[in-house]
Amino acid sequence: SYExxxxxxxxVSPGQTANITCSGDALPKQxxxxxxxxxxxxxxxxxxxxxxxxxxxxxxxxxSKSGTTVTLTITGVQAEDExxxxxxxxxxxxxxxVVFGGGTKLTVL
Amino acid sequence: EVQLVQSGAEVRKPGxxxxxxxxxxxxxxxxxxxxWVRQMPGKGLEWMGIIYPxxxxxxxxxxxxxxxxxxxxxSLNTAFLQWSRLKASDTATYFCARGFxxxxxxxxxxxxxxxxxxxxxx
Numbered sequence: 553s554y555e556x557x558x559x560x561x562x563x564v565s566p567g568q569t570a571n572i573t574c575s576g577d578a579l580p581k582q583x584x585x586x587x588x589x590x591x592x593x594x595x596x597x598x599x600x601x602x603x604x605x606x607x608x609x610x611x612x613x614x615x616s617k618s619g620t621t622v623t624l625t626i627t628g629v630q631a632e633d634e635x636x637x638x639x640x641x642x643x644x645x646x647x648x649x650v651v652f653g654g655g656t657k658l659t660v661l
Numbered sequence: 662e663v664q665l666v667q668s669g670a671e672v673r674k675p676g677x678x679x680x681x682x683x684x685x686x687x688x689x690x691x692x693x694x695x696x697w698v699r700q701m702p703g704k705g706l707e708w709m710g711i712i713y714p715x716x717x718x719x720x721x722x723x724x725x726x727x728x729x730x731x732x733x734x735x736s737l738n739t740a741f742l743q744w745s746r747l748k749a750s751d752t753a754t755y756f757c758a759r760g761f762x763x764x765x766x767x768x769x770x771x772x773x774x775x776x777x778x779x780x781x782x783x
Binding site for chain 1: 696698705706707708711720722723724756758763765766767768769770771772773774775776
């Protein structure tokens, strides 16, 4: 089966920039998506189609892609950004059109 | 406003059947995909499957094919996830989410229900 690889944890101080990466062999041909999930809550889409941000998501959230890696960047991290972040993509086949990464716990120090 | 309202928490015994629901409002139910995602306690998100209520076209993750059934009732604006025989390992929170099919043969989810906690206890 297809896998997306994320670091288990990232820590930053308030006001700094957080970069969360997600690697997968099919990412050069597929879109990357990012979801934020706070403790006990449902996931929220924060980035779609690699770089697009839903209108309700703050501008400090941005997405990028280079080769087999997509990156979620949070510029000027705030305490409220502490959450689990999941990347998602497809494997460019009918078998796994939806695959989630293992998730990254963002800790705001 | 898009809303997905899921049915309440359930406690079942292994071997029992179960059907949980996800009622949509605020958009055209028939013309948008609805997906289901499992989250086991303390673990990550796992895609289970997705349905297009307009024609009931359904796709399952190979990991969940044959283990669950996904359906939808257009007249009720409601999608369903069901098990014929639950296992202890089915203990998890199950989320429904509105899906979009992209130009690159994948789906993503822009609105999510709050989740239904299913607990298996003997």
